[in-house]
Amino acid sequence: MIEENNNKCTSSNGSDSVVERAAATTEQKFTVRPIRADDADRIYDYFQSFSERTKHFFMPHAIDRAFAEKLANEDRLDPNTNRFVAVTCSGNREIVVGYVFFWNWTKRVPWLGIGVRDGFQSRGLGSLMMRYAVDTALAYKKGGILLTTLQDNIRAQGLYRKFGYEIIGRDMRDEFLLILNFPDKNIGATSL
């Protein structure tokens, strides 16, 4: 169910733009929004919450303080990336509970990465963020989305399969390579 997030702790600017949405997948409300300039602390807190299992599966980039700062600053202004966080209230503060991003955003088929905070996994949040990411890519008329995942990441593969991603091979690290192909009515049933 998609609905407005009325949490008092959220520092949302109240925008009703397509880039900010909220959902209640449980009792708790989550908002997906673009990364902001004041997010470095929240993102670093999210990185620090990673269990060993999540570290094993989520490894597209560094998860240190310097990278959190970079995400909130120069990377946020880089047209070749497009990154979003899912946030919720914890007490009276907003915490990051999920992160989804595109690389090669200026290309027709960008790459996607996704992660959900430990303790919030398997509650529909990955699906919420993937829906958001797919809708964003469609709104920007992308041709599809590429990603890779470890062969033993069964949960992630369940998420990707649910959204229609197909395994099309393996990359140099022997990870599965998947694509979600957006049909293009001008080209035919499949655009890629």
Ligand SMILES: CC(C)(COP(=O)(O)OP(=O)(O)OC[C@H]1O[C@@H](n2cnc3c(N)ncnc32)[C@H](O)[C@@H]1OP(=O)(O)O)[C@@H](O)C(=O)NCCC(=O)NCCS
């Ligand atoms: C993979 C990840 C992003 C999925 O997000 P999530 O919020 O846990 O997933 P959801 O609750 O939305 O579930 C989506 C689908 O995943 C699968 N899934 C979820 N929990 C599962 C579990 N415990 N066991 C097996 N499959 C599971 C199901 O197919 C589910 O669809 P369904 O609910 O319709 O059956 C999240 O678990 C995560 O961050 N894991 C650690 C980091 C990681 O693996 N990132 C991806 C790297 S490629």
